[in-house]
Amino acid sequence: MSVFHNYTYGADVYDQTRKAEAFEIWLGALQRFAPVPASEVRLLDAGCGTGNYAEVLHPFVRHLNGVDFNPKMLAKAKAKLSQGVEAGSITLEQGSLLSFPFEADTFDAVMINQVLHHLETGKDFARNGHRAAVNEVARVLKPGGLFMINACSHRQLRDGFWYNHLIPTALDTVCARIAPTTMFAQMLNEAGFEITARHVPLNAIMQGDAYLDISGPHRPEWRAGDSIWSLAPDKEMGGACHTLSALVSSGQAESWLATHDAPRIHVGQMTFWIAVKN
Numbered sequence: 522m523s524v525f526h527n528y529t530y531g532a533d534v535y536d537q538t539r540k541a542e543a544f545e546i547w548l549g550a551l552q553r554f555a556p557v558p559a560s561e562v563r564l565l566d567a568g569c570g571t572g573n574y575a576e577v578l579h580p581f582v583r584h585l586n587g588v589d590f591n592p593k594m595l596a597k598a599k600a601k602l603s604q605g606v607e608a609g610s611i612t613l614e615q616g617s618l619l620s621f622p623f624e625a626d627t628f629d630a631v632m633i634n635q636v637l638h639h640l641e642t643g644k645d646f647a648r649n650g651h652r653a654a655v656n657e658v659a660r661v662l663k664p665g666g667l668f669m670i671n672a673c674s675h676r677q678l679r680d681g682f683w684y685n686h687l688i689p690t691a692l693d694t695v696c697a698r699i700a701p702t703t704m705f706a707q708m709l710n711e712a713g714f715e716i717t718a719r720h721v722p723l724n725a726i727m728q729g730d731a732y733l734d735i736s737g738p739h740r741p742e743w744r745a746g747d748s749i750w751s752l753a754p755d756k757e758m759g760g761a762c763h764t765l766s767a768l769v770s771s772g773q774a775e776s777w778l779a780t781h782d783a784p785r786i787h788v789g790q791m792t793f794w795i796a797v798k799n
């Protein structure tokens with residue numbers, strides 16, 4: 522579960538700004554690296570949320586299992602994917618990435634989209650949470666199985682979002698919850714994965730068309746589209762909103778936004794990891 526972001530509220534508004542960004546990378550990976558033809562794949566969407574990635578990918582695979590900890594996110598996924606559920610090609614259930622409700626060697630492919638930063642276990646919690654999840658995925662994947670992970674790197678969090686520098690405490694906290702790239706690569710290797718590719722889709726934007734809305738941070742439903750806002754202390758949040766209002770009033774909003782969004786074009790917002798279980 523997420524200990525810092527309220528997905529019970531977020532479930533109702535999540536799809537206003539979020540969709541399956543860059544899912545084509547996963548489709549290509551399924552076609553190229555899965556141990557069986559894509560149409561034979563049993564795919565697990567771990568932390569499936571409202572089912573956006575499941576919705577676009579399930580037509581290409583044999584069976585899709587979705588697991589999420591939050592009942593309301595899961596209910597949204599069930600409504601969205603009702604046809605597949607009724608037809609028996611999709612199964613959705615509550616469960617945690619840290620302890621999947623599945624036997625060993627069950628899946629041909631597992632994907633985790635934008636969930637790792639929500640995990641925690643133990644003292645060095647974020648990183649232990651990553652390790653626990655990676656080990657769980659290694660357990661439920663068949664030998665040769667495909668592991669696809671979509672997460673933000675520290676650099677992307679720092680330079681890929683025009684607003685993150687306005688909430689520095691939240692930014693530091695979310696970075697502390699995500700393993701640095703080299704450490705994550707090592708975790709994958711230690712769990713028995715070979716990293717096959719790492720893609721940064723420069724045109725993939727977390728909140729899609731809503732991302733460049735400078736008035737967005739004033740609205741809870743917009744903030745619910747990026748959980749980093751839940752980590753901002755009230756004072757920091759207020760300061761960010763005040764800065765943005767002042768920019769709009771002084772007519773500088775457009776050029777300020779362009780300047781602070783410029784690095785995203787080079788670093789992107791998300792990294793797509795493709796790994797294969799040895």
Ligand SMILES: C[S@@+](CC[C@H](N)C(=O)[O-])C[C@H]1O[C@@H](n2cnc3c(N)ncnc32)[C@H](O)[C@@H]1O
Pocket residue numbers: 522523528539540567568569570571572573574588589590591594616617618619633634635636639640
């Ligand atoms: C940012 S959303 C991503 C949802 C979906 N993967 C997507 O990309 O649209 C994060 C999701 O992770 C789920 N989550 C957080 N911790 C979890 C855990 N330990 N086990 C399963 N799901 C978890 C939340 O309930 C939420 O639905």
